[in-house]
Amino acid sequence: MSSPEQFYEQLQQIFSNRNNQILEFEIIPPAFGSLLQDGNSIGIGKKPLAQAFIIARQKFFRGGSLAGDAGTEVGSAEAESGVRNGALGDRFSDDRAIATEVMLLFDCEYLTACNWRKRRLTALIESESSMSVPQEERDRRLIELLQTERTLMATYLCSRLHRHTKSPTLWHHRFWVLNQLIKIQYGNCTGNATIPEAMRCLLEDELNVVLRAAELHPRNYYAFSYMRQLHAILSRHLDKVGSLVGDDPTGGSSALARWMIDQCQRWCLAEPQDISGWSFLLYLLDAASSEDAQRNTVSRVLQFALHVGWEGESLWTFIDLAARKFPVLETLQSFGLLESDIGNGKPSRKGAPIATSLLPKGWRAWSTRAKSLWSSHQVRGDA
Numbered sequence: 001m002s003s004p005e006q007f008y009e010q011l012q013q014i015f016s017n018r019n020n021q022i023l024e025f026e027i028i029p030p031a032f033g034s035l036l037q038d039g040n041s042i043g044i045g046k047k048p049l050a051q052a053f054i055i056a057r058q059k060f061f062r063g064g065s066l067a068g069d070a071g072t073e074v075g076s077a078e079a080e081s082g083v084r085n086g087a088l089g090d091r092f093s094d095d096r097a098i099a100t101e102v103m104l105l106f107d108c109e110y111l112t113a114c115n116w117r118k119r120r121l122t123a124l125i126e127s128e129s130s131m132s133v134p135q136e137e138r139d140r141r142l143i144e145l146l147q148t149e150r151t152l153m154a155t156y157l158c159s160r161l162h163r164h165t166k167s168p169t170l171w172h173h174r175f176w177v178l179n180q181l182i183k184i185q186y187g188n189c190t191g192n193a194t195i196p197e198a199m200r201c202l203l204e205d206e207l208n209v210v211l212r213a214a215e216l217h218p219r220n221y222y223a224f225s226y227m228r229q230l231h232a233i234l235s236r237h238l239d240k241v242g243s244l245v246g247d248d249p250t251g252g253s254s255a256l257a258r259w260m261i262d263q264c265q266r267w268c269l270a271e272p273q274d275i276s277g278w279s280f281l282l283y284l285l286d287a288a289s290s291e292d293a294q295r296n297t298v299s300r301v302l303q304f305a306l307h308v309g310w311e312g313e314s315l316w317t318f319i320d321l322a323a324r325k326f327p328v329l330e331t332l333q334s335f336g337l338l339e340s341d342i343g344n345g346k347p348s349r350k351g352a353p354i355a356t357s358l359l360p361k362g363w364r365a366w367s368t369r370a371k372s373l374w375s376s377h378q379v380r381g382d383a
Contacts, residue, residue: 004051
């Protein structure tokens with residue numbers, strides 16, 4: 001059996017050799033040993049991890065004064081050497097960085113470790129900015145640093161650990177990292193025709209992380225709140241190149257939201273009991289400002305619900321809210337969930353007041369109407 005020091009060294013080796021890969025950690029029973037590794041999947045024992053945390057904490061606080069980390073001046077030669085080696089002297093050494101990674105693996109709410117990593121990245125960004133190198137080269141280095149932190153956060157948030165997937169500290173730190181990354185990548189890039197597609201790829205990558213975390217931890221409001229914040233930031237940057245998103249008068253916010261609707265809808269149908277996902281889908285439909293997208297999404301959700309006989313609260317709450325918020329009354333009528341005289345005339349985007357007053361009261365009433373359709377054999381089996 002490995003000693004705590006040996007186990008810490010094994011974790012240190014794993015994090016040091018990560019090479020921007022996203023790892024997946026999982027707690028294993030004591031009978032399986034301290035550590036098992038199969039590619040990027042790693043099983044760790046709970047007790048050895050706690051012991052490694054104690055060692056990591058000792059190494060971290062022996063590394064230097066926390067108060068001086070952010071305020072001490074660094075000479076340009078030392079800074080350049082430090083950045084190239086991934087460190088800034090003893091205060092921001094790689095050993096202390098690895099120690100914080102082990103600390104956060106055990107305790108995802110360790111604010112001191114997260115704040116130190118922010119200070120380290122800030123010092124690296126400031127050091128690179130002071131160097132006499134071409135801006136393109138400087139930006140490339142900074143993007144590499146931030147991408148390393150981004151994949152580290154994905155490692156925590158997408159691992160099968162008890163609290164990490166729903167940690168407000170980790171989601172806030174990831175948002176800070178993405179904010180710095182967006183500023184560097186898109187802050188001064190107006191007129192570049194590749195920006196919209198690059199933003200779309202970034203958004204899809206982040207949505208994959210959010211949906212994976214939400215899958216591991218149901219009702220993960222922290223994850224979806226992070227996605228709302230990221231959508232708002234990217235929308236502001238995309239508006240600067242609005243002419244490059246098809247001259248869409250609704251702006252970058254609508255374009256980004258439409259890109260996410262299909263993927264989010266598929267996830268919601270795979271996890272129909274998760275109200276946090278349905279709430280986010282409502283947010284996207286509202287931000288997309290597309291009546292076609294709203295009708296098509298509600299139609300596909302109803303096809304699923306009526307085909308499988310779904311009675312759960314979350315899905316029918318989504319239908320109830322969508323019926324009151326979007327012009328989908330004709331879609332609901334086509335499925336037999338509304339009387340034919342409801343919604344006559346063209347409803348407004350928020351739903352005509354007369355029509356919405358005649359809608360079923362609450363999700364249970366919608367579910368009851370669906371049951372009456374099933375019992376009377378009015379629901380066809382095709383999806």
